[in-house]
Amino acid sequence: MTDVALSGYRRIxxxxxxxxxxxxxAVVVAxxxxxxxxxxINVSVPDALSAFIDGTVGSxxxxxxSINRSIAFALVGIGFVIANRANLINVGGEGQIAVGGIxxxxxxxxxxxxGLPAGLPFIIPLVAAMVAGVIWGSIAGVLxxxxxxxxxxxxxxxxxxxxxxxxxxxxxxxxLRKPMTSSAxxxxxxxxxxxxxxxxxxxxxxxxxxxxxxxxxxxxxxxGLLLARxxxxxxxxxxxxxxxxxxxxxISYQRMVMFALAIAxxxxxxxxxxxxxxxxxxxxxxxxxxxxxDGLVAGLLARGSVVGVIAAALLFxxxxxxxxxxxxxxxxxxxxxMVIQGLIVVTLAGAAYxxxxxx
Amino acid sequence: MTWExxxxxxxxxxxxxxxxxxxxxxxxxxxxxxxxxxxxxGMMLTGAFGAAVxxxxxxxxxxxxxxxxxxxxPVALLQAVLSNTLRANQIVTGIGINILILGATTLAYxxxxxxxxxxxxxxxxKWSPPLLGDIPVFGEAVFQQVWLFYAGIAIIVLTxxxxxxxxxxxxxxxxxxxxxxxxxxxxxxxxxxxxxVMFAGFMSALAGAFLSIGDIHTFTExxxxxxxxxxxxxxxxxxxxxxxxxxxxxxxxxxxxxxxQLPTLGVNIPNAFLIxxxxxxxxxxxxxxxxxxxxxxxLGEPYIRR
Numbered sequence: 001m002t003d004v005a006l007s008g009y010r011r012i013x014x015x016x017x018x019x020x021x022x023x024x025x026a027v028v029v030a031x032x033x034x035x036x037x038x039x040x041i042n043v044s045v046p047d048a049l050s051a052f053i054d055g056t057v058g059s060x061x062x063x064x065x066s067i068n069r070s071i072a073f074a075l076v077g078i079g080f081v082i083a084n085r086a087n088l089i090n091v092g093g094e095g096q097i098a099v100g101g102i103x104x105x106x107x108x109x110x111x112x113x114x115g116l117p118a119g120l121p122f123i124i125p126l127v128a129a130m131v132a133g134v135i136w137g138s139i140a141g142v143l144x145x146x147x148x149x150x151x152x153x154x155x156x157x158x159x160x161x162x163x164x165x166x167x168x169x170x171x172x173x174x175x176l177r178k179p180m181t182s183s184a185x186x187x188x189x190x191x192x193x194x195x196x197x198x199x200x201x202x203x204x205x206x207x208x209x210x211x212x213x214x215x216x217x218x219x220x221x222x223x224g225l226l227l228a229r230x231x232x233x234x235x236x237x238x239x240x241x242x243x244x245x246x247x248x249x250x251i252s253y254q255r256m257v258m259f260a261l262a263i264a265x266x267x268x269x270x271x272x273x274x275x276x277x278x279x280x281x282x283x284x285x286x287x288x289x290x291x292x293x294d295g296l297v298a299g300l301l302a303r304g305s306v307v308g309v310i311a312a313a314l315l316f317x318x319x320x321x322x323x324x325x326x327x328x329x330x331x332x333x334x335x336x337x338m339v340i341q342g343l344i345v346v347t348l349a350g351a352a353y354x355x356x357x358x359x
Numbered sequence: 360m361t362w363e364x365x366x367x368x369x370x371x372x373x374x375x376x377x378x379x380x381x382x383x384x385x386x387x388x389x390x391x392x393x394x395x396x397x398x399x400x401g402m403m404l405t406g407a408f409g410a411a412v413x414x415x416x417x418x419x420x421x422x423x424x425x426x427x428x429x430x431x432x433p434v435a436l437l438q439a440v441l442s443n444t445l446r447a448n449q450i451v452t453g454i455g456i457n458i459l460i461l462g463a464t465t466l467a468y469x470x471x472x473x474x475x476x477x478x479x480x481x482x483x484x485k486w487s488p489p490l491l492g493d494i495p496v497f498g499e500a501v502f503q504q505v506w507l508f509y510a511g512i513a514i515i516v517l518t519x520x521x522x523x524x525x526x527x528x529x530x531x532x533x534x535x536x537x538x539x540x541x542x543x544x545x546x547x548x549x550x551x552x553x554x555x556v557m558f559a560g561f562m563s564a565l566a567g568a569f570l571s572i573g574d575i576h577t578f579t580e581x582x583x584x585x586x587x588x589x590x591x592x593x594x595x596x597x598x599x600x601x602x603x604x605x606x607x608x609x610x611x612x613x614x615x616x617x618x619x620q621l622p623t624l625g626v627n628i629p630n631a632f633l634i635x636x637x638x639x640x641x642x643x644x645x646x647x648x649x650x651x652x653x654x655x656x657x658l659g660e661p662y663i664r665r
Binding site for chain 1: 397437440441445446447448450451452454455456457458459460461462463465466469470580585588591592595629630631632634635638639641642645646647654
């Protein structure tokens with residue numbers, strides 16, 4: 001065999017690792033179980049399937065909408081993977097999305113940015129969203145390094161607080177609620193001005209991919225290189241592996257924890273900003289609707305790989321779109337998608353044992 | 360504030376704290392044994408759902424409670440197998456189980472109740488102890504509670520005694536602090552930890568049942584709304600002691616009760632802030648109000664026999 005063929009063979013073996021096989025099997029098995037459940041609740045399986053397919057790849061619109069959903073999952077997932085490299089578990093994606101959305105709305109509506117040139121009308125709100133996410137992530141970081149608070153519980157509580165902050169912002173006319181003209185005025189913000197909306201890639205509303213996509217792709221590449229090829233990636237890993245040994249080697253545990261959680265927060269905030277400026281345009285109560293938790297699951301499933309995050313994010317984006325269409329067309333509750341997701345996570349977490357045994 | 364209003368406030372604080380300290384006690388035992396049980400939220404939801412369906416189907420809330428407990432057993436067993444035998448990441452499995460349960464109970468709820476949603480479900484009977492129940496004003500507002508409340512307190516007292524005075528209590532404590540030593544003494548670390556997780560499941564089932572058939576007599580989708588996570592925060596705030604955990608739960612209960620009480624007193628604080636308050640308090644609590652944290656040394660680490 002030539003060297004080239006050999007390295008190709010190695011590469012295939014590398015790719016078809018037991019973990020990849022098990023991940024795919026878990027997804028397939030959970031999907032089949034979903035079909036059984038659809039049958040069990042007396043919905044015609046072909047009807048449900050055709051609704052699912054229509055909602056995922058049935059039209060250019062469906063495809064673009066699914067990919068737009070995946071963007072938020074991917075950003076939160078990448079943040080999770082970066083923090084996880086330092087052995088931190090950021091469960092706060094939901095809250096980071098929420099504060100990102102609040103900041104983006106506030107700046108887009110009241111920051112006087114609509115008249116600025118050259119993309120600034122949407123860039124400034126996105127930066128504000130990232131800053132808000134950094135602040136939210138850093139709170140957990142400060143608690144971790146100052147008091148030793150487990151970041152799982154702090155980021156989780158911060159998520160609950162942030163979700164209620166959104167509610168507060170849209171309920172109170174002193175904050176972001178639109179002016180009350182009658183008692184029927186909905187508790188939501190005004191729609192953001194047109195210049196602050198993210199431009200569509202194609203300019204065509206029947207295929208509404210937005211500028212968030214290239215931004216996310218660039219971030220994914222940078223994150224992949226950062227983790228695999230940079231000193232920063234090595235330092236993160238060192239701290240995650242053994243904080244004491246790392247500090248003997250001159251790597252500050254405190255600094256790395258702060259960086260890791262701030263970056264995760266920034267990406268979560270950005271995800272919230274993109275959701276708001278790219279797709280929703282109006283801040284509403286519960287706008288984050290579990291996106292942060294789905295992103296977290298995408299990060300978990302990826303086992304530290306940025307490529308894995310993208311794959312899981314796309315899977316969940318399409319799964320969610322299909323699930324929504326199944327509910328609207330075939331009357332299958334979207335809760336079914338949650339069951340499938342939960343099954344995937346539990347199966348993969350348990351399967352890790354068998355992967356360890358094999359290796 | 361009149362005495363009547365104060366009594367109502369105390370009563371509703373206690374009632375709102377009950378699910379927290381039932382689940383918190385379970386979580387405490389599990390964590391003392393070394394298993395961080397993030398699936399409390401899902402277990403509570405399962406208990407609430409099982410109890411609601413059971414009470415509705417049989418017309419007997421006591422049987423409903425039993426069905427709630429039985430329904431949680433497989434969930435707790437799943438968590439126990441994953442975190443002990445398969446040595447999976449305990450946080451990941453907990454969150455996975457919570458997502459699974461939220462989806463499954465919502466799906467099953469729509470299937471079973473469908474159009475009849477928000478149906479009133481027969482609830483547990485109320486009881487007030489002699490003497491305490493006769494105290495003017497406070498007797499009715501504070502001490503008239505469903506019998507599960509008193510049964511729960513009895514179980515918590517019993518748990519405290521077992522943890523403090525029995526060999527089992529020492530073994531649970533040691534399984535979280537020095538698992539290797541427990542193993543050397545011939546006691547199974549895995550066995551103790553299974554017991555801890557199953558007990559957490561049992562207590563969460565009671566907590567969930569209290570929500571659905573003790574307090575509001577109906578089931579709503581995702582009705583635990585983060586109570587399980589508050590219970591976990593209470594364990595941290597209570598520095599892994601039972602008394603501390605229960606006190607923390609009472610504090611969170613009082614903070615939750617404020618959102619119903621302050622508006623009636625004409626105090627003008629945004630509702631959203633009051634809803635947020637228990638979570639803010641919990642964050643402050645885990646963020647250092649409690650002082651230096653003293654988690655069981657082997658918490659969250661699966662035990663591997665050598």
